[in-house]
Amino acid sequence: MRLSHTSYLHNQKFSEAYNLIKRSRHIILATHESPDGDGVASMLALYQWLESIKPGGALLYSKEPIPSGLAFLPESNAFRDSIPPEPFDLVIVFDYGDKSRLGLESWFKANSHIECLTFDHHPLGRHMSGFHLIDTTASSTAELVYDFFAVNGIDFSKDIARCLLTGILTDTGTFKHSNVTPHTLRVASFLLTKGVTTREIVRHTETNIRPLDSLRVWGEAILRTQLDHETGLAYSFFTANDFSRYGIKKEYLDGFSSLLSAIPESRAAVLLTEHPEEPGIVRGSLRSEYHKKFNVSETAKKFGGGGHALASSFRVEATLDDVIERLLKSSKTV
Numbered sequence: 024m025r026l027s028h029t030s031y032l033h034n035q036k037f038s039e040a041y042n043l044i045k046r047s048r049h050i051i052l053a054t055h056e057s058p059d060g061d062g063v064a065s066m067l068a069l070y071q072w073l074e075s076i077k078p079g080g081a082l083l084y085s086k087e088p089i090p091s092g093l094a095f096l097p098e099s100n101a102f103r104d105s106i107p108p109e110p111f112d113l114v115i116v117f118d119y120g121d122k123s124r125l126g127l128e129s130w131f132k133a134n135s136h137i138e139c140l141t142f143d144h145h146p147l148g149r150h151m152s153g154f155h156l157i158d159t160t161a162s163s164t165a166e167l168v169y170d171f172f173a174v175n176g177i178d179f180s181k182d183i184a185r186c187l188l189t190g191i192l193t194d195t196g197t198f199k200h201s202n203v204t205p206h207t208l209r210v211a212s213f214l215l216t217k218g219v220t221t222r223e224i225v226r227h228t229e230t231n232i233r234p235l236d237s238l239r240v241w242g243e244a245i246l247r248t249q250l251d252h253e254t255g256l257a258y259s260f261f262t263a264n265d266f267s268r269y270g271i272k273k274e275y276l277d278g279f280s281s282l283l284s285a286i287p288e289s290r291a292a293v294l295l296t297e298h299p300e301e302p303g304i305v306r307g308s309l310r311s312e313y314h315k316k317f318n319v320s321e322t323a324k325k326f327g328g329g330g331h332a333l334a335s336s337f338r339v340e341a342t343l344d345d346v347i348e349r350l351l352k353s354s355k356t357v
């Protein structure tokens with residue numbers, strides 16, 4: 024089967040990116056903080072191709088550990104949590120939407136001469152300067168990485184196909200979200216011809232497969248959930264003390280705000296957390312559903328965050344009470 028491609032980006036953009044990569048010798052790959060399935064899998068797909076054309080030339084960077092549910096991906100143990108002082112000539116950044124989410128401000132300041140290539144499907148406006156492969160119509164960054172391979176006629180392995188399908192499945196909620204297009208399904212269909220299956224991926228990535236400790240934490244989060252009838256906002260929270268009290272690991276909380284956003288009475292949902300290692304900071308994870316017509320990225324922006332219309336996040340210096348009060352006030356006008 025031939026690789027198909029219908030991205031609205033010009034083919035020339037993809038071949039220019041290809042040439043940029045080809046002429047670079049030492050390359051860093053990075054994604055946003057709290058790395059997710061799409062960012063990690065997109066990085067791993069490109070990394071494996073780079074290893075095949077210039078072995079040892081690329082470095083996978085993530086300051087934070089990648090989620091344990093992604094450990095099945097090939098080369099997932101190749102991630103490094105620091106950037107060595109080598110003479111890199113290209114940094115490729117994936118799926119981040121906003122440069123502040125890369126957590127690399129000081130590194131970029133010290134290495135401003137290094138070229139930067141972005142692969143992303145988040146809205147434009149807050150990306151790194153440099154070369155952009157940004158397609159906001161793509162379901163996932165992984166879909167865009169597939170387009171990059173397709174346009175440049177790069178054949179790829181079953182392992183790479185496994186990574187790309189993982190990115191697509193995790194960012195589309197296993198083809199349930201509104202970002203699925205005919206092209207998404209064509210790409211997925213091609214990836215299946217490489218011998219990967221959705222079952223083998225979903226077994227690791229589906230968020231309803233959770234350790235018992237994680238379910239107990241969800242139980243507590245559900246008990247605390249408030250639904251503001253005026254705004255339709257459902258919210259729950261964990262304080263820094265709760266993290267030690269309930270033995271909360273960050274990954275336990277993945278998917279919780281999606282659960283709340285599915286409540287029929289809610290228009291949007293947010294999980295607020297104070298992390299013990301970040302005193303004075305509140306993080307918010309926002310979700311809504313297509314038919315509820317609530318753009319959570321507008322809400323996230325008011326707290327210095329961002330993301331997609333149905334999935335966004337923020338990180339703000341404030342108290343939990345203040346954030347809740349501001350959330351309820353600002354949601355009235357959405």
Ligand SMILES: [Mn+2]
Binds near residue numbers: 118164194
């Ligand atoms: Mn993504």
